[in-house]
Amino acid sequence: MKEHLKKIKETIDVERGYSLGTVFTTRNKQYMYDTGTGKVFECGGNEYRILKSLFEQTSLPDKVDGVSEEELEAAYRNIWEMVEAEHILQVSPNLKFVRETDETLRDLLRYDLQQVILELTEQCNMRCRYCIYNEHNEGYRNFSPKAMTWDVAKRAVEYARDNSGDKVAISFYGGEP
Structure with a gap:
């Protein structure tokens, strides 16, 4: 987990997490909207919690309640793979993201x-x-x-x-x- 978490922190501006995107749910699924690419991605529960923390508290957690270290490691690996493949979580420093309630x-x-x-x-x-x-x-x-x-x-x-x-x-x- 530390390796993927470190890569993510080196690639994105965690302090500007609020402007990188947002997460939302439908009845059965969880999604992430990436501001920089305009893409929407379905994500698993652990990825959703991590991204929600990034977007709302501008932090990437080392621990998530009820999630094992292995599950957290897999979630960070999945997020890192999306960062590499889709160039998500990277926006212009001038872009402001206004999120409705x-x-x-x-x-x-x-x-x-x-x-x-x-x-x-x-x-x-x-x-x-x-x-x-x-x-x-x-x-x-x-x-x-x-x-x-x-x-x-x-x-x-x-x-x-x-x-x-x-x-x-x-x-x-x-x-x-």
């Missing part, structure tokens, strides 16, 4: 949804250079053969229906004819 975010998600973008597929035959998924845009994923399932699309539309006001826009992204 959890209650405000819940209310916005629950009642003020205005748009849902369904990415139907990660396949594309065009490879436009302006596309955010093109390999020329550093830090973003490339194309893949993945496609959205009907079940996921249906649940997204139902969620939009149940959590929007009078109007909601449903847009489609991904792939070309």
Whole structure:
């Protein structure tokens, strides 16, 4: 753990933890939003606790209640692998991250949804250079053969229906004819 923790502390500005991102949960999963890349990552419970401490208390804990040293070591290793692979937790010193309260975010998600973008597929035959998924845009994923399932699309539309006001826009992204 000490090795990965040391690497992380040498790479990121722990004192600016508040501006590196935020963590949030849904009913079943925990996520981390990285301010520098604009990416959202699913994370395990231990990674979530570590990142929450970083973002809220600007500290990286040596111990977490109820977590063994081996589990903590694995969590720090996972975080370090994401730092290396995805260049997360690294932002411009001029960037300020303003975070809404959890209650405000819940209310916005629950009642003020205005748009849902369904990415139907990660396949594309065009490879436009302006596309955010093109390999020329550093830090973003490339194309893949993945496609959205009907079940996921249906649940997204139902969620939009149940959590929007009078109007909601449903847009489609991904792939070309």
